[in-house]
Amino acid sequence: MGNVGAEAEEGVMAKDFFWSYTDEPHASRRKQILAKYPQIRDLFGPDPLAFVKIACVVSLQLWTATILHDSGWLKILMVAYFFGSFLNHNLFLAIHELSHNLAFSTPVYNRWLGIFANLPIGVPMSVTFQKYHLEHHRFQGVDGIDMDIPSHTEGHVVTNILAKSIWVVLQLFFYAFRPLFLNPKPRDFGSYLILSTFVGGGMHPMAGHFISEHYVFNPHQETYSYYGPLNLMTWSVGYHNEHHDFPRIPGNKLHKVKEIAPEYYDDISSYKSWSQVIYMYIMDRTVGPYSRMKRKASKSSTTTKKDE
Template identity: 65%
Template sequence: MVVADLQATLASDFYWADAQEPHLSRRREILTAHPEIKNLFGPDLWAFPKIVAVVLLQFWTAYCLKDAKWGAILAVAYFFGSFLNHNLFLAIHELSHNLAFSTPLYNRLLGIFANLPVGVPMSVTFQKYHLDHHLYQGVEGMDMDIPSYTEGRLIRNTLMKTLWVLLQLFFYALRPLFLNPKNPGLWEATNSLVQISGDVAWIYMFGWRSFGYLILSTFVGGGLHPIAGHFISEHYVFQKGQETYSYYGPLNLLAWSVGFHNEHHDFPRIPGSKLWKVKEIAPEYYEGLACYRSWTQVIYMYIMDSTVGPFSRMMRKSQFSTEKKSK
């Protein structure tokens, strides 16, 4: 479990790093010591059937709730649908690294399909910004995973942090559009057209309550919800000097093992289903790092710890970007 080792009060700026992010150098060291890890690179053959199964299950659930009361819809969305839609969100994360098929086109098409129960088009845009997060981890103006200065200055107490966590999916989605907008292309248009057409068709056939379940599953699952703890656990600094943290708890089974986050950043070409093998093969590189066993506890610590907030991230100037890093 991570032990807080920070200043006594909430920081007023980011933690500025004077060195490159740690994953590129650690990857080189691990591959030198354990070259057999390269055998783990490549697509997960089970990704396609797993995604199809979750999409069909979520649509079936939405259909079953088409005549339900809103209270029941909200309850099912929070305790069940949220896990399915978050699973699809993290499937899209896998697909952004081309980890279902060797051909990027097939991954992109599957991502658009996986996007359907989420309710809002995000698959193609997510890939653009997420790959920047790997290429430019912590780099000012490039890594849109890092909160803005406005967020850091406004989110200064327990109440504001609670609201921020509740709405963190909105901040996560909208932040790039304000700080680093990218011109949409043909694939964004395709993603939007397919998604909006699918939404309209679903509403026409099964009604607003059924569609409302899908939307609620997305947004309640991205806020004050155990599985959304990974947004905070991955890179918020709870132990000074460490900027990436892994989670080794049971929710990895529903989250494409995104909790193995140090391992993922070290080896983004290894699918989530095999990341545990990285730690097994090279334990000497991971056992000394702070880690988590509970995403729920991470959310609680973030809200209640007066030393932690949106500024609790490592930031670096652009000269530390690593453009030649593997995607």
């Protein structure tokens, strides 16, 4: 695992990424689980209720924006934080689900549904997100390709509690705009909706998944699952080890992977609170933007994986 955890063990924040000289762990675990439990393949395929769930959330959020259009800023901010943020973050994770074509068997229908789900978010990102997110799965941690990992600029600047607090508040914008600077690709209702997106992606319980998924708190683990109640509102993205092991399984069935093959997940670190993860990230002086696993590109890491 290279230099994993060396700085953390000394109580000092890492000044470079943790470098791994092995392939990402999910492909090998996927093969092991499928060999032992082939029935997991029965879970592959779209969620037939995905369209209905997305349509309900989009309609509710747009209706809320309509009734708030003449309200004062304080009321708009309060409703955005305690209500709209949950809906917009739900839609953000619906777009994540659609990037894996888990609503329809025909990919283009997922793309159009993603554009529809994007409407209340206020920032067009659904089409671009799919391109970068699929690379995150195929090339997890690969230097220069996986745009889920913070930049060196973030690592050099975000080095104390205050800077980490500001970074958490703005993390959705770092997440969204980082690829445009580091790996640009050809480009393929107002205040309430923008605020719902902004606060829902910052210092907010649901935004804890951005940190919990791959930030290295345990020096020998690079992907972490969350088993808590917010999975009900986030397309079960908390089952993140299970998701990376089986990207073709929709969120509403990911819990079944753990039920069928518990021995592969019960003994690795996981979380029960995303809010606690945010607190840990800010307060732990050994953890920062560099607390991510990176690896150099290899022939095996660039091979298309059959079960993705």
